[in-house]
Amino acid sequence: MTAFFGGPLLPVAWAGIMAFVILAYVVLDGFDLGVGILFATERDKSSRDVMVNTIAPLWDGNETWLVLGGSGLYGAFPVAYSVILPAFYPLIILMVLGLIFRGVAFEFRFRAHTEDHRALWDYAFLGGSVIAAFCQGVILGALLRGITSTDGQFSGGIFDWLAPFPLFCGLAVVIGYSTLGAAWLYWRTGGALQARMRGHAKRLGLALIVLIGIVSLWSPFLDASFFHRWFAWPGILATGLAPIAIAVLAFVYFWDLTAQTPSQRHEIPFACTLGMFTVCFLGLGYSIFPLIVPPSITIWAASSPSSSQVFLIAGTVILIPVILAYNLFAYWIFRGKVEPGAHYH
Amino acid sequence: MITHAQLATGLALSLARAQFGFTIAFHIMFPAFSIGLASYLAVLEGCWLVTKKPMFLDAYKYWLKIFSVVFAMGVVSGLMMAYEVGANWSGYSEKVGPILGPLLAYETMTAFFLEAGFLGIMLFGLERVGPKLHFIATALVSIGTLISASWILAANSWMQTPQGYIIDAKGDFEPANWFAIIFNPSFPYREVHMVIAAYLATAFAVGAVSAWHLLHGHKNDVVRLTFSMAMWMAAIVTPIQIYAGDEQGRNTLTYQPAKVAAIEGDFNSGVQGLNLIGWPDVKAGKIDDNLAIPHIGSLILTHQWNGTIKGLNDFPRDDWPVVVVTFFAFRIMVGLGMAMFATGLLSLWLRLRKQLYTARWFLWLATAMAPAGFIAIVAGWTTTETGRQPWTVTGLLRTADSVSPISLSEVATSFVVIFLIYTLVFGAGIRYLLGMMATAPGPGEVLPPRDKPLRTGGKNVLAEQPLPAAE
Numbered sequence: 001m002t003a004f005f006g007g008p009l010l011p012v013a014w015a016g017i018m019a020f021v022i023l024a025y026v027v028l029d030g031f032d033l034g035v036g037i038l039f040a041t042e043r044d045k046s047s048r049d050v051m052v053n054t055i056a057p058l059w060d061g062n063e064t065w066l067v068l069g070g071s072g073l074y075g076a077f078p079v080a081y082s083v084i085l086p087a088f089y090p091l092i093i094l095m096v097l098g099l100i101f102r103g104v105a106f107e108f109r110f111r112a113h114t115e116d117h118r119a120l121w122d123y124a125f126l127g128g129s130v131i132a133a134f135c136q137g138v139i140l141g142a143l144l145r146g147i148t149s150t151d152g153q154f155s156g157g158i159f160d161w162l163a164p165f166p167l168f169c170g171l172a173v174v175i176g177y178s179t180l181g182a183a184w185l186y187w188r189t190g191g192a193l194q195a196r197m198r199g200h201a202k203r204l205g206l207a208l209i210v211l212i213g214i215v216s217l218w219s220p221f222l223d224a225s226f227f228h229r230w231f232a233w234p235g236i237l238a239t240g241l242a243p244i245a246i247a248v249l250a251f252v253y254f255w256d257l258t259a260q261t262p263s264q265r266h267e268i269p270f271a272c273t274l275g276m277f278t279v280c281f282l283g284l285g286y287s288i289f290p291l292i293v294p295p296s297i298t299i300w301a302a303s304s305p306s307s308s309q310v311f312l313i314a315g316t317v318i319l320i321p322v323i324l325a326y327n328l329f330a331y332w333i334f335r336g337k338v339e340p341g342a343h344y345h
Numbered sequence: 346m347i348t349h350a351q352l353a354t355g356l357a358l359s360l361a362r363a364q365f366g367f368t369i370a371f372h373i374m375f376p377a378f379s380i381g382l383a384s385y386l387a388v389l390e391g392c393w394l395v396t397k398k399p400m401f402l403d404a405y406k407y408w409l410k411i412f413s414v415v416f417a418m419g420v421v422s423g424l425m426m427a428y429e430v431g432a433n434w435s436g437y438s439e440k441v442g443p444i445l446g447p448l449l450a451y452e453t454m455t456a457f458f459l460e461a462g463f464l465g466i467m468l469f470g471l472e473r474v475g476p477k478l479h480f481i482a483t484a485l486v487s488i489g490t491l492i493s494a495s496w497i498l499a500a501n502s503w504m505q506t507p508q509g510y511i512i513d514a515k516g517d518f519e520p521a522n523w524f525a526i527i528f529n530p531s532f533p534y535r536e537v538h539m540v541i542a543a544y545l546a547t548a549f550a551v552g553a554v555s556a557w558h559l560l561h562g563h564k565n566d567v568v569r570l571t572f573s574m575a576m577w578m579a580a581i582v583t584p585i586q587i588y589a590g591d592e593q594g595r596n597t598l599t600y601q602p603a604k605v606a607a608i609e610g611d612f613n614s615g616v617q618g619l620n621l622i623g624w625p626d627v628k629a630g631k632i633d634d635n636l637a638i639p640h641i642g643s644l645i646l647t648h649q650w651n652g653t654i655k656g657l658n659d660f661p662r663d664d665w666p667v668v669v670v671t672f673f674a675f676r677i678m679v680g681l682g683m684a685m686f687a688t689g690l691l692s693l694w695l696r697l698r699k700q701l702y703t704a705r706w707f708l709w710l711a712t713a714m715a716p717a718g719f720i721a722i723v724a725g726w727t728t729t730e731t732g733r734q735p736w737t738v739t740g741l742l743r744t745a746d747s748v749s750p751i752s753l754s755e756v757a758t759s760f761v762v763i764f765l766i767y768t769l770v771f772g773a774g775i776r777y778l779l780g781m782m783a784t785a786p787g788p789g790e791v792l793p794p795r796d797k798p799l800r801t802g803g804k805n806v807l808a809e810q811p812l813p814a815a816e
Contacts, residue, residue: 057465075446085431100421308443319454
């Protein structure tokens with residue numbers, strides 16, 4: 001036990017926890033950000049109300065994973081926190097502002113006194129979702145490209161992230177979240193709206209596969225160590241699994257969406273998209289581990305004192321399962337298709 | 346001579362502080378209102394379950410709609426704060442990270458998730474889960490708000506009265522004893538004082554909205570109920586708050602005597618009178634034009650007629666708090682506290698004479714008291730935070746060493762952007778809130794708070810069993 005608590009395994013355990021937290025955030029807030037992005041394709045109020053109502057009872061919990069990502073990183077890997085934050089200062093401010101607009105739009109669009117005001121908050125919801133998703137993608141891409149730091153302090157320029165690869169990742173995340181959103185709405189809505197979402201899910205899914213392919217081929221060339229890890233023996237055994245897994249998930253996804261008589265299990269495309277996100281995320285983790293801030297800061301160098309990590313892990317291993325349990329309970333309470341309210345009047 | 350560079354650094358520091366002050370003063374009002382409303386809603390729903398009287402459910406539904414907007418604004422304004430600490434105050438966040446980080450992560454795991462997880466059920470789930478489970482959801486959300494307050498107050502109190510740490514070779518703080526860190530000397534006092542403040546601010550807001558509607562001819566059960574409950578709170582809880590504030594003052598005298606000297610406007614050590622008002626002349630180290638009651642300052646703080654209190658002139662000038670702001674902010678808080686106390690006493694007198702719902706002058710007074718609790722909270726926080734200066738961690742880390750190495754233009758730009766967006770977003774939010782409050786509560790309040798009800802495949806519990814209220 002003492003070897004664990006003082007030793008090199010504790011930061012590894014923390015890296016695993018943080019990876020889980022970030023993945024939970026990406027897929028959970030991913031689909032509800034995607035619903036916001038898909039506002040671009042739906043104009044009329046009743047469809048938009050249904051879309052918002054599929055996520056209204058759940059989005060707040062989803063976004064809390066981002067807060068845990070931030071506070072967990074600060075508590076367990078403060079060096080990473082203090083390098084990443086200044087490196088992406090404008091992006092983070094922009095992302096937070098996007099989330100602010102989106103968050104209040106949930107409430108305000110139902111309270112607006114005039115149609116013009118409601119339209120304004122609808123734009124805030126759409127715009128906030130797009131901006132938050134894009135910024136998250138750029139941050140991911142820029143992190144993979146690496147952050148310049150000296151002695152655990154950020155020492156690069158304020159616009160270092162402004163490069164083709166991060167911007168491309170921004171686009172990929174916007175498309176990825178939209179796919180999650182379309183698959184979610186295909187699952188949770190009915191009628192004409194569902195039929196339109198089925199079409200969007202097909203097109204977006206195809207775009208997503210192409211973008212995943214490009215990012216996967218591009219990223220090994222960002223850093224020699226990524227390349228080495230992906231293509232050298234025996235790493236290729238592991239990396240070979242990723243494209244196979246993606247291919248299988250994509251096959252099921254399109255097979256379900258393009259079937260002449262669609263199956264009654266409308267959750268299948270959503271589950272496949274979750275799977276694809278998970279595979280990509282694992283691949284990403286595999287590329288950079290044990291670095292937390294490429295190209296030079298490892299999880300051990302970024303760790304807080306073990307007294308902090310031990311204090312925090314003791315509660316975390318109990319609390320995260322409890323949190324998952326009651327969040328699942330909320331999802332179960334609000335299960336089923338959301339119909340336009342007018343139906344029941 | 347001060348060089349240009351020093352001037353710019355000093356200005357950047359001042360702007361970073363102003364930005365933090367602006368964002369946190371804006372933020373704190375919403376969580377305070379959320380804490381108060383969540384507990385109030387739990388009480389209302391509990392009363393409904395026990396008594397089955399529909400007016401409790403109507404009051405619940407009315408204030409739940411307001412709660413949903415207040416809560417959302419608290420969440421999003423808090424999101425900005427979390428990143429502002431890292432971005433503008435990296436000196437602080439790096440050095441204090443090993444202590445502050447775990448506390449904030451625990452706040453997220455024990456409070457934020459609890460609130461968010463059950464908020465959806467609270468807002469949209471009454472028909473789906475039934476009254477009992479719904480009450481549990483309301484109770485869990487209100488417990489979540491209190492847990493959140495506890496972690497953040499533990500962190501803040503640790504900055505005021507730090508203990509349980511060691512300082513490592515790099516000069517960073519390291520936790521040595523978590524129990525000592527969390528239960529630091531000022532934490533229990535601050536916790537009690539702040540939670541009561543949130544309850545009182547909510548009570549006066551609820552009381553004001555109810556009084557307004559009583560004045561405008563809406564004398565239904567629901568309005569009378571909420572007004573009566575608010576005035577009981579004012580009458581009973583305000584005296585408790587005054588006692589809690591006095592206890593916190595005595596704690597501050599022990600651990601942060603310079604803050605107390607600034608609050609009281611005491612420049613010379615000795616037996617202190619109570620400066621009701623005056624103008625602290627910081628340059629000359631004396632107080633001008635003061636109206637003081639002899640011995641009372643010592644009596645309040647030391648509980649002894651001839652107790653002595655150390656004055657500011659016996660502290661190094663470099664360690665003085667922001668005297669003028671601390672001095673006046675404290676007087677605003679106490680003045681409002683006294684006004685709240687008077688309102689509570691008057692309500693008791695009118696209640697005895699059976700004029701509580703009819704005395705128009707009193708209803709106007711209660712309406713005017715709407716912002717009193719919130720202003721008192723902001724003034725109280727201003728007192729304790731400017732009184733902690735020039736330190737972020739008392740005696741250990743100076744504010745000047747806490748700020749990020751950011752340029753004046755970066756701070757200025759982000760301040761302008763944040764100011765504009767806060768004005769737009771929260772201006773709209775406050776407008777919607779006032780619009781909702783302008784509609785009188787009454788029998789037959791509806792849920793969910795959407796213009797289109799949310800109905801999905803789950804079981805509709807209320808359709809199958811009659812409402813307990815439908816007697």
